[in-house]
Amino acid sequence: MLKLFRIQQDTTGAYRLSEIFVNVGNIFFITENLEIKSKINEGKIQLGINPAAGFSDIYLANSINGSKTITVVGQPDIIETKINSNKRQLLRD
Secondary structure, three states, X not given: OEEEEEEEEOXXXXXXXEEEEEOHHHEEEEEEOHHHHHHHHOOOOOOOOOOOOOEEEEEXXXXXXXXXXXXXXXXXXXHHHHHHHXXXXXXXX
């Protein structure tokens, strides 16, 4: 499981952050989200995040619930690093 911070828009149109845990086995692909970054830099979204932060869309594929795209804090390469550092390595005797 990978801990990330998700950006969601609620029913009033306001954006908020929430902590989530993602099963890395369900990640199909990751792309950079420039729209959220632009809105934060323009002051349209107020989340208290450093304007230099990057954002990614993660496409989750799951055979039970179909698929879903979520937006998280962090650029794709940083998320990939987290995924790879989260993998356990088997040791041989």
